[in-house]
Amino acid sequence: MASWPDLVTGDRLRIEHRTNAxxxxxxxxxNILAGPGEASAFTSVPYVWSDQYDMKIQIYGRTRGADAVRIVDGDLASREFTALFGRDGRVTAAVGVNMARSLRALRPLVADRTDWAxxxxAA
Structure with missing residues (x-):
C-alpha cells in the first residue's frame, strides 16, 4: 500500500519513507483485527525527515501546491526555524529546520487542517 488516495484532498499519495511504511x-x-465491515480507510499526516550537513529538516504534511507560507518560530538567517504552509485557507504542512520540539507542536495544525487565518x- 505504498500509494493510496488521500481522503481529504482526493490526491493520490505516494510517500516512500519508513515512517509511512x-x-x-x-x-x-x-483492519484485519477489526473484521468485516469494521475496517477503516488509511489516513495519515505524512512525515519525512532528512539530515543535510548541519541541518535536520523535518516535514509534516504536504508542501506541494501551497499558496501561503509563514515563519512561526526562529528565522531563516539562523537556519533554525519552523514554518507553516497553507493552501486554500487551510494549513497543509509544517516544516522545521533544526527545531524538532517546536515542529512537533505544529503537527496538530496540519492534522486538523487549521484555518489559515x-x-x-513569529514575534
Missing part, C-alpha cells in the same frame, strides 16, 4: 502496516493490522506569526 510503519503507519500503513499498523493500519492493515488494525488563525495561524500564529
Amino acid at each position: 510503519s503507519e500503513q502496516g499498523l493500519a492493515v493490522a488494525r 488563525t495561524v500564529p506569526v
